[in-house]
Amino acid sequence: MDISELEQKAREVRKRIIRMNSAAGQGHTGGDLSETDILVALYFRILRQIDPTRTNPDRDRFILSKGHGVGGYYCTLAEAGYLEDEDLTTYLGFETRCPGHPVRQKTPCIELNTGALGHGVPVSVGMALSAKRQQKDFRVYVLTGDGELQEGSNWEAALSAQQYCLDNLVVIVDRNRLQLADRTENIIGLEPLADKWRAFGFDVQETQGNDMGSVVSTLEGLDFTCGCPHVVIANTTKGAGISFIEDRPAWHHRVPKGDEVALAIAELEA
Numbered sequence: 001m002d003i004s005e006l007e008q009k010a011r012e013v014r015k016r017i018i019r020m021n022s023a024a025g026q027g028h029t030g031g032d033l034s035e036t037d038i039l040v041a042l043y044f045r046i047l048r049q050i051d052p053t054r055t056n057p058d059r060d061r062f063i064l065s066k067g068h069g070v071g072g073y074y075c076t077l078a079e080a081g082y083l084e085d086e087d088l089t090t091y092l093g094f095e096t097r098c099p100g101h102p103v104r105q106k107t108p109c110i111e112l113n114t115g116a117l118g119h120g121v122p123v124s125v126g127m128a129l130s131a132k133r134q135q136k137d138f139r140v141y142v143l144t145g146d147g148e149l150q151e152g153s154n155w156e157a158a159l160s161a162q163q164y165c166l167d168n169l170v171v172i173v174d175r176n177r178l179q180l181a182d183r184t185e186n187i188i189g190l191e192p193l194a195d196k197w198r199a200f201g202f203d204v205q206e207t208q209g210n211d212m213g214s215v216v217s218t219l220e221g222l223d224f225t226c227g228c229p230h231v232v233i234a235n236t237t238k239g240a241g242i243s244f245i246e247d248r249p250a251w252h253h254r255v256p257k258g259d260e261v262a263l264a265i266a267e268l269e270a
């Protein structure tokens with residue numbers, strides 16, 4: 001799929017997010033929208049041997065460590081045909097395939113139950129190490145929030161990733177500079193973030209995380225034989241794509257209501 005087709009997919013995913021969150025009356029709209037382009041790039045172009053049943057041992061793995069962003073993930077999976085449109089109408093409902101955080105036992109494709117922040121990167125390190133030990137060439141991609149990096153578990157995992165030369169590991173940071181209620185730099189600052197990862201022995205790449213061309217060329221440009229783990233700092237805007245949602249802390253856990261739905265869809269179709 002070429003870049004303009006991927007961009008169209010991302011617009012469709014964003015429309016699904018707006019409609020799904022609005023109908024459910026709850027959701028993490030800002031975080032769903034900031035990660036959309038990354039998820040579309042992964043599921044429509046980057047991941048090899050995608051297997052919704054997770055039985056193919058050679059499939060690339062993806063872990064959504066920022067589990068509260070699962071709405072954007074379900075909408076991507078539906079757009080790619082791994083969930084039904086119907087499933088999205090049951091988001092957050094009783095016995096749904098689409099609960100409020102990722103649950104492996106309920107939903108196709110999901111590799112790891114997440115939601116308590118700070119666990120995806122450590123588990124990804126284990127998966128990437130297991131690939132090395134089994135001499136398999138699958139890759140492990142993990143998407144973490146930037147606020148999430150305040151969890152110390154990530155940095156312990158980074159030490160291990162360097163120790164084991166895990167060049168099959170790609171940590172993608174959704175660097176939208178917002179966490180739950182405020183800017184990351186006002187709570188526990190992360191800068192200089194790239195230098196921190198470099199000091200932990202990572203190959204560090206930066207990308208414009210809401211620009212499909214930039215995301216794809218960065219992910220496709222990684223050298224999987226370099227002997228060190230990768231981090232892609234994806235500079236994003238929380239709420240990307242909808243002007244009145246972008247970069248506003250209140251939209252961390254808000255959903256469009258009333259006229260906002262039509263306004264948001266109109267912006268996406270403009």
Ligand SMILES: Cc1ncc(C[n+]2csc(CCOP(=O)(O)OP(=O)(O)O)c2C)c(N)n1
Nearest residue numbers: 031068115116117145146147148178179180
């Ligand atoms: C261990 C843990 N602490 C707190 C929370 C509550 N929580 C959910 S989302 C969130 C903010 C996450 O911010 P960030 O990682 O930057 O994600 P994004 O901006 O992409 O939504 C917090 C604190 C949690 N889920 N897990």
Ligand SMILES: [Mg+2]
Nearest residue numbers: 146147178179
């Ligand atoms: Mg954030």
